[in-house]
Amino acid sequence: MAVRSQSDVIIVGAGAVGSALCHALALRGLTVAVVDAERGAVEKSGVRTSALTQASCHWLGTQGLWPLGETQTAPLRALQVVNSSGHGRVRFESQDLGLENLGVIVNHGGLETVLRTRARAAPGVTWHDDSAQRVTIREHVAEVALAGGAVLHGSLLIAADGAQSQLREQLGVPVWQHHYGQTAICANIQLGTTHQDVAWQRFLPTGPIALLPLPNPSQSSLIWSTTTSAAEHLRGLSDPQFNAALNTAFGPELGALQSLSARAHFPLIASHAEHYVGSRFVLVGDAAHRVHPLAGQGVNLGFADAQVLTETLLHRDRDSDIGNRRLLRQYERARKAANLSMLLATDALNRLFCNEASWLGQILTVGLNVTDTLGPLKAFFMKQAGAKPPVSLP
Numbered sequence: 001m002a003v004r005s006q007s008d009v010i011i012v013g014a015g016a017v018g019s020a021l022c023h024a025l026a027l028r029g030l031t032v033a034v035v036d037a038e039r040g041a042v043e044k045s046g047v048r049t050s051a052l053t054q055a056s057c058h059w060l061g062t063q064g065l066w067p068l069g070e071t072q073t074a075p076l077r078a079l080q081v082v083n084s085s086g087h088g089r090v091r092f093e094s095q096d097l098g099l100e101n102l103g104v105i106v107n108h109g110g111l112e113t114v115l116r117t118r119a120r121a122a123p124g125v126t127w128h129d130d131s132a133q134r135v136t137i138r139e140h141v142a143e144v145a146l147a148g149g150a151v152l153h154g155s156l157l158i159a160a161d162g163a164q165s166q167l168r169e170q171l172g173v174p175v176w177q178h179h180y181g182q183t184a185i186c187a188n189i190q191l192g193t194t195h196q197d198v199a200w201q202r203f204l205p206t207g208p209i210a211l212l213p214l215p216n217p218s219q220s221s222l223i224w225s226t227t228t229s230a231a232e233h234l235r236g237l238s239d240p241q242f243n244a245a246l247n248t249a250f251g252p253e254l255g256a257l258q259s260l261s262a263r264a265h266f267p268l269i270a271s272h273a274e275h276y277v278g279s280r281f282v283l284v285g286d287a288a289h290r291v292h293p294l295a296g297q298g299v300n301l302g303f304a305d306a307q308v309l310t311e312t313l314l315h316r317d318r319d320s321d322i323g324n325r326r327l328l329r330q331y332e333r334a335r336k337a338a339n340l341s342m343l344l345a346t347d348a349l350n351r352l353f354c355n356e357a358s359w360l361g362q363i364l365t366v367g368l369n370v371t372d373t374l375g376p377l378k379a380f381f382m383k384q385a386g387a388k389p390p391v392s393l394p
């Protein structure tokens with residue numbers, strides 16, 4: 001007979017977002033059942049990094065999730081953006097915000113492991129290393145049947161099951177998707193010089209190529225977004241051939257570059273769910289929205305979702321139902337505009353700066369040197385990196 005269990009909240013998916021949210025809710029006294037299949041979405045390559053903003057680090061800190069203990073991070077003092085010719089440049093400095101750092105760079109697998117371990121140990125958390133197979137929303141309860149045979153009951157179901165969310169599909173939430181026709185190649189890179197805590201991003205006609213500082217001062221993390229056909233070609237190259245292609249693409253700014261690790265590939269897709277909530281369910285993180293990684297914002301947006309959802313649930317009227325759609329709409333209203341504007345901004349940057357053949361691309365390339373031209377975009381990204389937590393409830 002199927003095992004049945006009841007909790008306040010069921011979270012399906014314990015990537016960085018689901019785990020952080022689980023910990024935040026459990027700390028406030030809610031009982032949480034977590035289901036995680038640890039399938040492909042979880043970062044296993046060991047080479048992908050995430051840039052975390054000061055706002056994310058601050059919120060994680062308030063939840064007892066920051067610092068990350070043994071997991072090393074590298075400070076991000078500045079971001080240097082260059083166009084393919086090298087003539088157009090703009091620099092984002094932490095001191096412009098009155099901050100020591102814009103954020104930090106962390107190994108994504110390391111981040112997930114720490115958050116998952118802490119969430120698992122939090123009071124009131126029941127963990128299921130299993131796969132959610134079928135969800136049913138009833139009037140008073142959300143029901144999740146697991147592949148292993150257990151059936152979970154909760155007042156609220158949270159889908160944190162990533163960009164390919166099966167829950168989203170089962171819950172009948174339409175999703176808009178755009179395939180960029182690009183793939184990101186990630187690897188650890190030895191520099192010919194030191195990175196000085198600066199991230200570099202060069203916009204090429206095929207896509208942006210980024211080198212983010214690692215804890216070792218002469219190593220950086222490569223995120224090379226290029227056309228899928230170019231990525232396929234690069235995949236077939238030997239290490240010396242790949243290094244030659246990388247040096248040609250990035251240029252001499254950081255000395256001779258040499259790949260230090262296996263290379264991992266990630267197809268790039270933007271997506272956005274038509275709605276984030278319904279009766280007894282909520283979508284968070286990549287299950288709700290997925291953005292181009294060029295601005296390093298995906299998991300930061302997910303942490304902001306987790307923060308606002310936690311506040312929404314905690315500030316409800318005493319004894320009111322946490323699965324109530326009207327309550328959950330407060331979360332949706334607070335997060336949708338912020339997520340959509342980041343999705344549109346990253347999409348615009350990718351289209352415009354990577355297309356120098358277009359008249360607009362040429363204007364923007366020239367404009368890279370003119371702070372006024374880039375002023376609103378610069379202010380937008382600086383605000384995302386800022387120390388303040390996200391705008392929460394209206």
Ligand SMILES: Cc1cc2nc3c(=O)[nH]c(=O)nc-3n(C[C@H](O)[C@H](O)[C@H](O)COP(=O)(O)OP(=O)(O)OC[C@H]3O[C@@H](n4cnc5c(N)ncnc54)[C@H](O)[C@@H]3O)c2cc1C
Binds near residue numbers: 050052
């Ligand atoms: C190349 C690249 C670089 C990036 N760089 C950055 C960056 O610098 N900064 C940044 O903020 N973001 C970055 N991102 C985006 C960021 O990685 C994602 O936004 C983030 O990892 C999403 O986290 P998540 O927890 O929502 O989903 P996921 O990490 O996808 O986690 C989903 C979880 O759900 C589980 N799951 C799925 N289906 C089921 C099921 N049926 N039952 C049980 N469990 C299930 C999976 O096992 C997984 O653990 C980058 C992305 C890419 C591709």
